Amino acid sequence: MTDLSVKLPGLDLKNPIMPASGCFGFGKEYAQLYDLSKLGSIMIKATTAEMRLGNPTPRVAETSSGMLNAIGLQNPGLEKVFGEELPWLDQFDVPIIANVAGSLAEDYVEVARTISKAPNVHALELNISCPNVKQGGITFGTDPNVAKELTRMVKDVSDVPVYVKLSPNVTDVVQLAKAVEDGGADGITMINTLLGMRLDPKTGRPVIANITGGLSGPAIKPIALRMVYEVRRHTKLPIIGMGGVAEVDDVIDFLSAGANAVAVGTANFVNPFVCPELIDKLPERLHELGYESVQELTGRSHRL
Amino acid sequence: MIKQEKMAIVSQIEIAKNIFELTVSGSLVQEMNEPGQFVHVRVADSFEPLLRRPISVAKIDKEASSFTMIYRSEGRGTSLLSQKTERDTLDVLGPLGHGFPVDEAGKKAYLIGGGIGVPPLYELALQLNARGVETVHILGFESSEAVFYEDKFRALGDTHIATVDGSHGTEGFVTHILNGLPNDFDTYYSCGPTPMLEAVQWAYPEKKGFLSYEQRMGCGIGACFACVCRTTRSETDYIKVCSDGPVFPAGVVIS
Numbered sequence: 073m074t075d076l077s078v079k080l081p082g083l084d085l086k087n088p089i090m091p092a093s094g095c096f097g098f099g100k101e102y103a104q105l106y107d108l109s110k111l112g113s114i115m116i117k118a119t120t121a122e123m124r125l126g127n128p129t130p131r132v133a134e135t136s137s138g139m140l141n142a143i144g145l146q147n148p149g150l151e152k153v154f155g156e157e158l159p160w161l162d163q164f165d166v167p168i169i170a171n172v173a174g175s176l177a178e179d180y181v182e183v184a185r186t187i188s189k190a191p192n193v194h195a196l197e198l199n200i201s202c203p204n205v206k207q208g209g210i211t212f213g214t215d216p217n218v219a220k221e222l223t224r225m226v227k228d229v230s231d232v233p234v235y236v237k238l239s240p241n242v243t244d245v246v247q248l249a250k251a252v253e254d255g256g257a258d259g260i261t262m263i264n265t266l267l268g269m270r271l272d273p274k275t276g277r278p279v280i281a282n283i284t285g286g287l288s289g290p291a292i293k294p295i296a297l298r299m300v301y302e303v304r305r306h307t308k309l310p311i312i313g314m315g316g317v318a319e320v321d322d323v324i325d326f327l328s329a330g331a332n333a334v335a336v337g338t339a340n341f342v343n344p345f346v347c348p349e350l351i352d353k354l355p356e357r358l359h360e361l362g363y364e365s366v367q368e369l370t371g372r373s374h375r376l
Numbered sequence: 377m378i379k380q381e382k383m384a385i386v387s388q389i390e391i392a393k394n395i396f397e398l399t400v401s402g403s404l405v406q407e408m409n410e411p412g413q414f415v416h417v418r419v420a421d422s423f424e425p426l427l428r429r430p431i432s433v434a435k436i437d438k439e440a441s442s443f444t445m446i447y448r449s450e451g452r453g454t455s456l457l458s459q460k461t462e463r464d465t466l467d468v469l470g471p472l473g474h475g476f477p478v479d480e481a482g483k484k485a486y487l488i489g490g491g492i493g494v495p496p497l498y499e500l501a502l503q504l505n506a507r508g509v510e511t512v513h514i515l516g517f518e519s520s521e522a523v524f525y526e527d528k529f530r531a532l533g534d535t536h537i538a539t540v541d542g543s544h545g546t547e548g549f550v551t552h553i554l555n556g557l558p559n560d561f562d563t564y565y566s567c568g569p570t571p572m573l574e575a576v577q578w579a580y581p582e583k584k585g586f587l588s589y590e591q592r593m594g595c596g597i598g599a600c601f602a603c604v605c606r607t608t609r610s611e612t613d614y615i616k617v618c619s620d621g622p623v624f625p626a627g628v629v630i631s
Contacts, residue, residue, distance in 0.1 A: 096599055131592070146601045289423065
């Protein structure tokens with residue numbers, strides 16, 4: 073019997089597969105399709121102190137083996153997420169990772185303090201890497217000192233372990249990883265989307281109303297994998313890896329590179345059943361490769 | 377209930393210039409009820425192109441367990457789709473969204489469509505006629521080459537065609553035809569480009585109407601927040617075209 077379970081700070085996971093934040097809403101849509109209890113965890117949509125209406129449309133554009141998005145952190149705000157979305161998710165046997173965002177450091181602190189008290193929130197994911205908002209988001213995630221300080225502030229008020237979501241839009245992702253580790257982070261999630269753009273060849277106009285958007289999907293997997301591999305070499309912190317995961321061998325790759333668990337983002341839009349399918353396929357694939365547990369495989373590329 | 381199924385392709389025919397009629401069969405059809413719902417279709421088994429394509433449902437045949445889509449081949453995705461044959465299967469997610477309310481039609485309804493917005497009005501016309509509603513069809517196309525289903529609509533009721541270049545029917549837009557028609561209908565239903573929907577709403581501020589909107593989509597089921605529009609209900613109210621719509625009562629969506 074292959075052991076898929078993974079134990080990480082705050083998270084006792086049945087399996088290492090979870091939908092990534094922003095690609096799964098608060099679970100309601102996918103709950104029409106399958107039992108959410110099957111998932112290792114759910115990273116819910118970014119929550120800010122006040123409700124946000126997001127960016128103008130068009131917000132998405134397809135690119136080669138990928139897509140750009142600039143949703144702009146649309147969400148119903150802390151009160152509704154805490155009072156309605158999280159209690160609704162409590163019917164499922166699945167630990168929630170709450171993605172926390174804001175414009176100012178105080179916003180992050182306020183959301184973290186409250187949302188970490190929800191009984192089914194077992195960890196926070198600090199969103200210092202959203203590329204699509206003018207204030208906050210990525211501006212906290214590109215300067216190591218700022219990232220470290222914010223991590224510390226959120227750690228001080230959170231009742232649950234804090235994972236920090238890193239941006240790939242930096243010269244040295246390892247430097248950021250070490251900074252948030254110094255700030256007291258319990259883990260790292262990576263990567264967020266890569267800033268990109270698409271133009272309409274007829275008019276020369278950007279297709280996305282926000283002009284730029286975050287690139288995701290299979291197109292970014294090599295970059296994500298390289299970054300997970302690099303960060304693993306320099307920290308012992310648990311890593312939840314993501315970026316272009318769509319098939320079972322993508323999961324194998326991220327685990328091999330040193331991720332302890334794997335999040336699936338854009339692939340949910342292509343195949344809404346992708347998460348349960350990956351969970352079903354993983355034991356056989358591990359077995360074929362000669363491994364009896366996820367833990368055994370994790371980080372194997374560093375042991376060669 | 378939303379299902380995902382590898383459906384069998386029954387037929388694929390080019391019925392007008394770059395306009396394809398694609399019929400597929402499978403058990404998913406049993407979930408289809410409302411005209412105006414859509415399906416999300418995967419055009420390749422690989423991840424290139426990546427996203428599904430939203431396509432409206434033109435005809436539901438529950439007895440044959442099949443349904444028909446009509447789409448325009450213009451981009452990479454739809455051009456790949458147009459190359460599929462009876463030997464292929466098609467990965468379909470659906471039915472999605474909320475369609476046209478048929479029980480609000482009254483005695484007489486105007487069905488106003490533009491271009492690739494015309495197809496869902498066909499299943500609507502079939503269902504309304506089955507309920508004894510008189511339907512009048514006002515359909516706009518680019519040119520005579522792009523006109524499709526004229527006879528099929530004519531078989532169900534009064535049908536007026538407009539083409540932008542005047543090569544068939546009235547020259548101009550559907551609004552040119554509407555100007556000359558009596559106001560003796562109870563409800564209008566419309567699907568087409570956003571400027572057309574706006575013009576139709578302006579033309580009948582006093583009438584009950586239902587409009588089907590188009591917006592770039594990601595997931596098609598309401599999770600990704602790509603296809604959001606503001607509404608007239610309040611400063612902070614919004615709808616998701618894919619899961620709350622694509623059909624909304626006139627006067628609600630700010631497009």
